[in-house]
Amino acid sequence: MRPKIYITRKLPEQIIEGLRRDHDIRMWEEEEIPVPREVLEEEVKEVDGLLCLLTEQIDKALIDRAVKLKIIANMAVGHNNIDAHSATERGIMVTNTPGVLTETTADLTFGLLLATARRMMEAADYLRSGKWETWSPLQLTGQDVHGATLGIIGLGRIGEALAKRAKGFDMNLVYFNRSRKYEQEKKLGMKYLPLEKLLQVSDFVCVMLPLTKDTAYMIGKEQLKLMKGTSVLINTARGGIIDEKALYHALKNREIWAAGLDVFEDEPVPVEHPLLTLPNLVTLPHIGSASIATRLKMAALAVQNLADGLAGDTPRNLVLLNKA
Ligand code: GLV
Ligand code: GLV
Known part of the structure; x- marks a missing residue:
């Protein structure tokens, strides 16, 4: 069974093409509009992996719906948008993108x-x-x-x-x-x-x-x-x-x-x-990490963390609960 992934915002094809080989990817196809909550609630039901941005609230209610979820990869260093405690209780990994930004x-x-x-x-x-x-x-x-x-x-x-x-x-x-x-x-x-x-x-x-x-x-x-x-x-x-x-x-x-x-x-x-x-x-409108090179690195790192987690490896940027 190929793992299923949902990506909450349109990412450049060059970043995700490697992921397509071994995973079934669904993606919110808008760049400037965040995925509506109702859509996200439906999409997470079946997925093994979720790649999200800081614009999505990955709270307990959402995590509870994601019965197959194994990993949440945030494309940000901050992860206050994710309830890491609820995720960890369910054995779901959470990752972020430190260092590159x-x-x-x-x-x-x-x-x-x-x-x-x-x-x-x-x-x-x-x-x-x-x-x-x-x-x-x-x-x-x-x-x-x-x-x-x-x-x-x-x-x-x-x-x-x-x-x-x-x-x-x-x-x-x-x-x-x-x-x-x-x-x-x-x-x-x-x-x-x-x-x-x-x-x-x-x-x-x-x-x-x-x-x-x-x-x-x-x-x-x-x-x-x-x-x-x-x-x-x-x-x-x-x-x-x-x-x-x-x-x-x-x-x-x-x-x-x-x-x-x-x-x-x-x-x-x-x-x-x-x-x-x-x-x-x-x-300013939250542009701290907004250089072209860095945003591409963040996206690539989030993809890498997601792929590693789904392959059964420990992702490089696993968020540890005592730090969450
Ligand atoms: C952006 O604010 C980030 O946390 O990466
Ligand atoms: C974030 O990467 C920080 O440690 O400041």
Whole structure:
């Protein structure tokens, strides 16, 4: 019996052609529209393997319907969209795509930091809307990045890659992490600080954590209050880590200077969301890993994990429950 696979979004043929040889593949044939829940609920009933994106909620109800399922391969490093506990209870493997997107996501994070600090989006709009009449001393002035203190919350692979970039800008580096990373501290000249202290001293704060029950709303009203009035908050990790209501008030009342967000609690973020009315918020539509090369690598890695799992091998990027 050839294993059956469902892929929740149209992937390039070059990525899946190898998989076709030994598997029966069904795929949602749209690139820009996610698979409707009802369709997914029907499709999972018969499949052995599921390749999904972060746009699909693979919750217990869905897992319960997938009676033959052996593996869920997420095409993302974050896997908060999958109930890994329910999957593991059923003996279903869960995999993600770490490593291949580290540098690309760090590039975007540092780019968003620069864009937010130097008001680049606002400045581009200013020019295009015909407001640029003269050069003036304090026009569109922002915050310096070089020499400033960067606080990284979560020193995983991407956090460390970000630190390397920041070092090139002569930034002072501090970090908070569940466990101390002595080797990185030494290598990158970073200082470990408790979260409260990091928030107090940092000019830039970057959230570089997975979303779990422990990190949900980790940055709320109290934490924002600790930050400097001139500070900038950047999040390219997951929306649910920052309390958006509290962030709105902090930005509106200029308790912090600006924020740059690539991720939101609900995605796509509705255009009428109050946050989007603020001039001191720079927004991107979850494009951290979006380089052509990296997205193809992520898709290929998800396919590889899926094929390995279905062949009875241990996939390279098995999500372990104590980390989920
Ligand atoms: C994207 O956000 C990812 O988790 O890979
Ligand atoms: C993700 O790959 C991380 O560990 O930061």
